Each structure stands twice: as structure tokens, then as C-alpha cells.
Amino acid sequence: MFDFIVEYIKKPTQIGTFLPCFGGLVDSVISNIDFSNDLTILEFGPGNGNFTKKILRKATQKSCLYSFEINEKFYENCQNIEDERLVLVNDSAENISKYIDKKVDVIISGVPLSALDKKLRMKIIENSYNFLRKDGKFIQYQYFSSAYSDLKLFFPSIQKYRVYFHLPPAIYYFGQK
Numbered sequence: 001m002f003d004f005i006v007e008y009i010k011k012p013t014q015i016g017t018f019l020p021c022f023g024g025l026v027d028s029v030i031s032n033i034d035f036s037n038d039l040t041i042l043e044f045g046p047g048n049g050n051f052t053k054k055i056l057r058k059a060t061q062k063s064c065l066y067s068f069e070i071n072e073k074f075y076e077n078c079q080n081i082e083d084e085r086l087v088l089v090n091d092s093a094e095n096i097s098k099y100i101d102k103k104v105d106v107i108i109s110g111v112p113l114s115a116l117d118k119k120l121r122m123k124i125i126e127n128s129y130n131f132l133r134k135d136g137k138f139i140q141y142q143y144f145s146s147a148y149s150d151l152k153l154f155f156p157s158i159q160k161y162r163v164y165f166h167l168p169p170a171i172y173y174f175g176q177k
Contacts, residue, residue: 025163025170026054029139032174033106038062040102042131044093044124045069045110049078055108056083066100068093093124096131103133109140113147121150129154132177141172151175 029051033039035058046052046067055065066087069075075090089099093111107128113121125147128138138155140147151158155175163170 025141025172026050028161028163029108029141029172030054030058032137032139033058035059035063037105039064039105041065042096042100042104042107042128043067043109044107045112046078046088047071047074047110049081051108051110052078052081052086056081056085059085061085066096066104068096068099094120094127096127100131104131104136105133106137107132107139109138110142111140112142113140113150114142118150121147125150125154129177134177136177138175138177139172140175141170148173 038060041055043051043065046069052067059065064085066089067078068089068091069078070092078088111124132138140151148160151173158173158175161172
């Protein structure tokens with residue numbers, strides 16, 4: 001946890017919060033995913049890997065998880081997760097087309113959209129929409145609701161949920177293509 005605080009202090013707009021995601025938020029977000037099928041999942045901002053590990057525990061053996069982490073320290077920490085289904089990428093979510101050339105089933109994003117400039121925020125949201133297969137699921141978790149109107153442009157029926165049993169309390173959005 002100390003690493004998380006240090007990285008937040010160094011790059012608050014890149015990290016988004018001073019504490020890693022845990023229990024209540026992780027469970028709430030992934031409860032929206034049917035893991036009984038083989039899935040291709042994109043994860044943006046795995047941080048300390050709490051979401052990553054939980055996804056891999058629930059996913060089928062033929063599923064694939066691409067995790068994009070821009071922070072060097074978090075990327076190094078996530079390299080300790082040993083699972084052949086995990087493809088860890090040290091790059092920004094805006095560059096997914098460099099690494100993936102197919103539609104995906106689910107995108108889980110922890111990118112602090114509210115902290116990004118509008119152009120980058122819109123590029124990440126648009127890329128996410130374009131890489132989702134028909135009926136694909138997009139889940140964005142964060143701590144401020146200021147990105148809602150931007151998300152709604154691509155996911156008109158997006159739903160907003162609050163998770164109070166998390167520090168700090170979090171918001172997540174669930175949208176479907």
C-alpha cells in the first residue's frame with residue numbers, strides 16, 4: 001500500500017486515488033460479468049493487480065486478459081502475477097490498437113478519466129467503444145462523476161453505481177455496446 005501512496009503523490013492525475021482498489025469495489029464491478037464463457041477482457045490501469053487477480057480466478061482457462069498499465073512501478077509489480085492468460089502491456093489505454101486487433105467482450109477501466117484532458121479522455125472512451133464486440137460490456141470505476149456525460153455519448157444507456165464500502169467511496173459505470 002505504501003507504494004500506492006508514493007506513486008499517487010508523484011503522479012496524482014495518472015493514479016487517481018491514494019489507495020488501491022479492494023474487496024467491495026472489486027466484487028461489485030466484476031459481478032456484472034458472466035465468467036462462464038471464454039472471454040477476451042481488457043483491463044486499463046490494473047494498479048496493484050487486485051482486479052487482475054480476481055478476474056483471473058473467475059475466468060475460464062481459455063479466456064484472455066490484456067492489462068494495460070502506464071505506471072512503471074505498478075507494471076513491475078503486476079509482472080509477479082504468473083498466469084498464461086494474462087498479457088501485461090506497459091502502455092496507455094489510448095494505444096490499444098498497437099496490441100490488439102480483435103473485438104473484446106469486456107473492458108474494465110480504472111483510468112482516472114476525470115483527471116485527463118478532454119481530448120485524451122474522449123480518445124480512450126471512443127477506442128473502448130470501437131474495440132467492444134456487439135453487446136460487449138464497458139465498466140469504468142473512479143472517484144468523481146465528471147466523466148459521466150462523456151461516457152454517455154458512446155454508451156447512451158450507461159448506468160451509474162456507488163460503492164460506499166470502499167475508501168475512498170467509489171463510483172462505477174456500466175455500459176453495453
